[in-house]
Amino acid sequence: MRRSSTFNTGRIDHLIEGGHDFDFRRGDLNDTNCLVSVLNEVQPDEIYNLAAQSHVKVSFETPVYSFETAAVGALKLFDAVRCLGAGARIYQACSSEMFGAAPAPQNEGTPFLPRSPYAAAKIAAYHLAVNYRDAYGMWIANGILFNHESPRRGETFVTRKITRALARIKLGIQDRLVLGNLYSRRDWGYAPEYVRAMWLMLQQEAPNDFVIATGQSHSVKEFVEAAFEYAGMRLEWEGEGLRERGIERSSGRSVVEVDARYMRPTEVEFLLGDAGKARRKLGWTHRTDFEELVAKMVDADVRRESMLLHGTRAYNEQWRTHI
Ligand code: G4F
Numbered sequence: 608m609r610r611s612s613t614f615n616t617g618r619i620d621h622l623i624e625g626g627h628d629f630d631f632r633r634g635d636l637n638d639t640n641c642l643v644s645v646l647n648e649v650q651p652d653e654i655y656n657l658a659a660q661s662h663v664k665v666s667f668e669t670p671v672y673s674f675e676t677a678a679v680g681a682l683k684l685f686d687a688v689r690c691l692g693a694g695a696r697i698y699q700a701c702s703s704e705m706f707g708a709a710p711a712p713q714n715e716g717t718p719f720l721p722r723s724p725y726a727a728a729k730i731a732a733y734h735l736a737v738n739y740r741d742a743y744g745m746w747i748a749n750g751i752l753f754n755h756e757s758p759r760r761g762e763t764f765v766t767r768k769i770t771r772a773l774a775r776i777k778l779g780i781q782d783r784l785v786l787g788n789l790y791s792r793r794d795w796g797y798a799p800e801y802v803r804a805m806w807l808m809l810q811q812e813a814p815n816d817f818v819i820a821t822g823q824s825h826s827v828k829e830f831v832e833a834a835f836e837y838a839g840m841r842l843e844w845e846g847e848g849l850r851e852r853g854i855e856r857s858s859g860r861s862v863v864e865v866d867a868r869y870m871r872p873t874e875v876e877f878l879l880g881d882a883g884k885a886r887r888k889l890g891w892t893h894r895t896d897f898e899e900l901v902a903k904m905v906d907a908d909v910r911r912e913s914m915l916l917h918g919t920r921a922y923n924e925q926w927r928t929h930i
């Protein structure tokens with residue numbers, strides 16, 4: 608029987624897998640007593656630390672909470688495992704945000720130049736992982752994952768915000784999509800493939816650090832265009848800066864607009880990952896390309912919003928019960 612604990616979004620969601628039984632409990636990662644009791648009880652072989660306030664813009668508004676979950680939370684976990692002599696393998700979720708202003712393409716050797724409290728916190732956790740590895744021989748792998756998306760992405764992250772708004776515009780229940788910076792570029796991959804990479808990291812002989820990315824970068828504007836086009840709505844752009852807008856060609860309606868409210872005090876302009884090390888050592892490579900990812904997310908949101916519009920029972924069956 609393998610036991611794994613997943614620490615997610617500032618809370619502990621842990622899972623004991625034994626036969627057909629799944630036992631879920633919850634606790635707070637920043638509550639050391641709770642952490643120790645969960646570790647004692649589960650005695651996990653593998654721990655996946657995904658806990659964080661993970662929204663970059665929100666980290667400017669809640670810097671202390673963001674730092675406490677992402678950096679101090681990781682430290683509490685590493686130290687609890689050390690004190691208990693637990694010997695579990697730990698996956699530490701780092702982020703491509705750590706590269707910040709560093710030139711692309713970014714890989715494991717690229718310097719970190721953080722542009723947000725969130726990124727600074729993730730860098731602290733990264734260095735603590737390396738230090739606990741060196742000082743105490745602990746088994747901790749840092750996964751530096753570039754943006755990974757799916758229909759389950761939170762609604763305030765840009766990809767999901769776009770596909771959900773598009774579905775609602777198509778169904779006539781929303782007028783327009785309002786965004787911030789249209790020109791930042793991200794290396795967007797499909798989340799389930801990235802979870803497999805996390806698992807592969809913990810199956811290696813020795814702990815190591817890996818960049819996980821597709822090696823393709825697109826702007827937010829390109830994501831918008833690809834999503835609308837896939838849904839059969841052609842956009843034409845006019846204006847510049849805060850006056851830039853996307854006009855739907857067939858109706859002449861302004862459906863995409865820009866608002867300073869969604870801009871960040873400091874932005875990460877260009878992320879493009881080089882996952883060569885993961886390819887060589889883990890045999891990992893992405894399979895879903897940008898267009899397929901956009902299509903999956905648009906299809907799912909159109910389906911979900913139609914269900915919501917036409918009756919909640921079908922919606923609840925498909926989504927709520929599985930969240
Ligand atoms: O979707 P985002 O909020 O993701 P971001 O900031 O790249 O961070 C995500 O990926 C990281 C991995 O590199 C994770 F570590 C992190 O936890 C998170 O999952 O924003 C993407 C880009 C940014 O440049 C942002 O300024 O989209 C731009 N953007 C433009 N308009 C917007 C919006 N982002 C959001 N969330 N909302 C907008 O209206």
